[in-house]
């Protein structure tokens with residue numbers, strides 16, 4: 001049975017398992033909040049209706065994803081959590097993105113959000129989904145899980161395609177974009193490092209996530225890995 005997108009079977013898990021799953025949802029929630037804020041601000045960068053609508057729609061979807069993860073985490077640990085992994089790294093990532101958004105930098109913000117952060121989210125969510133199924137934990141009802149996975153994939157593809165269109169005929173990526181890319185990737189490496197222990201609890205290896213993530217990116221982006 002689903003309650004606000006959360007399967008009620010989760011409430012009957014052992015206390016430690018409930019806390020760890022709640023931490024995982026709280027970790028994901030931070031990414032959704034950042035994506036909501038970013039997509040909402042990006043939507044005004046574009047003059048054409050299609051891009052504006054896509055981004056406004058993305059913002060609505062991110063707000064829904066955030067609500068699902070917030071309610072899932074809150075239902076599992078009603079008294080709250082003492083520590084949420086990735087807090088500092090998400091804050092720093094948000095500051096980098098905010099600098100881009102303040103100067104209406106559409107390419108830099110698409111790179112930071114839809115291409116990189118959502119590319120990572122795509123890999124992580126697919127593994128988490130598979131891991132939950134393997135452990136016999138439904139987590140969130142199947143319909144909601146598939147809906148979120150499909151929407152995240154669409155956001156990531158939108159970012160790659162729009163970035164490529166803005167790049168146009170230019171084959172050379174500017175030094176500024178390469179530097180931005182390296183800054184984003186450095187924080188993403190730190191972010192995943194901060195979650196190692198949590199993912200290890202679920203028998204997940206974040207090093208494999210990172211390899212998969214880099215393989216999924218455009219070649220010039222993965223070349224910025226240090």
Ligand SMILES: [Fe+2]
Pocket residue numbers: 032035061062065152
């Ligand atoms: Fe999302």
Ligand SMILES: [Fe+2]
Pocket residue numbers: 035062118151152155
């Ligand atoms: Fe998204």
